[in-house]
Amino acid sequence: MADLLSSLLRVAEKAANVARVCRQESHLFQLLVQEKKGDDKNKKFIQDFKTLADVIIQEMIRHDVEARFPEMAGFINGEESNKFENGLGESVTVTVCGTEEGTAKLLATVLDGDHTAASLLAQAIHQDPQTTHLTTEGLTLPLSPSELGIWIDPIDATSQYIEGREEVLEEGHLFPSGLHCALVLIGVFLRSTGQPVMGVINQPFNYKDPAGAGWRGKSFWGVSCGSIKACSESRPKPGPGGGLSVVLSSSEKPVVKEALSSLCGPDKLMYASGAGFKILCVIQGLADVYVLSEGSTFKWDSCAPHALLLALGGGVLDLTQSLKSSSGAQDQLTELTYHQPYAEYKGADRWANHGGLVAYRDCSQLRKVMETLKGKL
Known part of the structure; x- marks a missing residue:
């Protein structure tokens, strides 16, 4: 593997x-x-x-x-x-x-x-x-390629890629738009259960070469299979000043914006482009949680970064199912899966995340968000 x-x-x-x-x-x-x-x-x-x-x-x-x-x-x-x-x-x-x-x-x-x-x-x-410098040698998983499927998003956040704004980034800060939001996403899942087990994210426009040789990229990867967890990213430390930070789409419903603004304060409510990039922000610790109430993302958007979050102890849940669940937001039945289409839909919509999603690293932060949104949607 x-x-x-x-x-x-x-x-x-x-x-x-x-x-x-x-x-x-x-x-x-x-x-x-x-x-x-x-x-x-x-x-x-x-x-x-x-x-x-x-x-x-x-x-x-x-x-x-x-x-x-x-x-x-x-x-x-x-x-x-x-x-x-x-x-x-x-x-x-x-x-x-x-x-x-x-x-x-x-x-x-x-x-x-x-x-x-x-x-x-x-x-x-x-x-x-x-050749990449990321160390993957010695990694063993009890899986065969014949048990696995793959979802590809060749260029996530295509509109940002086409527009091509070159934002000047500050380390530790989330920037809402620009070329850096465009990602290549490759997610691997178990065909039998739909559980994501491996993810690769490539950020083609991570930084400009100071020598003038153009853009340079950065790769991220993670694997999660039973007790085996490995990731190119370490678990982020809590940000200065504490508090909970949430990243949203700028088109998110006003009721969600208002509820989460009350929870984390307006300074900790952030907006960014691209579903994959917003989940990457959670992976990197630039935001604690990503919430999307609409069914506007697809399996190819979430599979790869989902695997990285699982490797870090977090996950990506179906927001609607989690809010309905009697056993709470961490019910395993609410985790997104990637192997079965929605039979009642046609075309690409068969593979949409129709219940919205919530991506998180820390279960206690997830609970706060879910308690805040309960009864609002």
């Missing part, structure tokens, strides 16, 4: 490289951000280049993992469909080929003959990243 974790860290870094290349190479960047208007609005695939960037990252991760662990084929799922229609009306299935030339040729078909963009993308896809 250390091999699987190392492979996921490596392919997540490859994904981060693709995300950075799409912003750094001027030709790709123009495709990424342009909005065609009027008579020029004739090539849907160009407007949807941001979706192609998502899809190619997702398919690259799928390709690399299945090549190393063929028993996982068919159980690697992602946010995006890999079928595109080019400017000629031809349906093209996006895949990663065995060679850089083959991938470039296929992408040129999707991109309606734009060989420059196709070659730049293919080069990034087939380039091996620098």
Whole structure:
């Protein structure tokens, strides 16, 4: 299982490289951000280049993992469909080929003959990243890849990625928006129970290289299987001054904002973009709890960071079920799972976290939040 974790860290870094290349190479960047208007609005695939960037990252991760662990084929799922229609009306299935030339040729078909963009993308896809310095050797888990499934979110917080604001970050502070909110998320779960057991998060835009070599990323990982808990992050120490801090979406319901503001005070109620980034803020101790009352996140958003929180002694719960539960917020039945769709929904909504969620590190902090929200929703 250390091999699987190392492979996921490596392919997540490859994904981060693709995300950075799409912003750094001027030709790709123009495709990424342009909005065609009027008579020029004739090539849907160009407007949807941001979706192609998502899809190619997702398919690259799928390709690399299945090549190393063929028993996982068919159980690697992602946010995006890999079928595109080019400017000629031809349906093209996006895949990663065995060679850089083959991938470039296929992408040129999707991109309606734009060989420059196709070659730049293919080069990034087939380039091996620098090896990670995170130590995973010696990690053993009583699991086989044949028991596992994967959820991929190729670029979480896509709107922040496209907009591309470069915030100046201060260590220990949560910033609400910007490139740093964009994450590559790879979560591993048990097919039998849906329990997350391994997660890899790559933050492609973690900091700017002081030597002028562009953006550098950071990787986070965690495993949680029975009594085996391991994480790249240590359990954060309590913040100065004590008190409880909560991170929300800016579009959260007013009743939730008011209730939690009364609990933790307005200075400790924070807002940020991206579901994955908000859970990462809890993992890092930049916030104690993340609350979302809407069913607007999906399994691919929460699976990877959920595994890290479990490794740190926390978790991610279904908010609605937790508020209804007679046995309290920590009932194991309220923990989010990742193996079964909602049969009554269609499309992506089958995999939504319909009951909302609450992500936490500390059970006592969770109880305070749940007591505050009881009867409000």
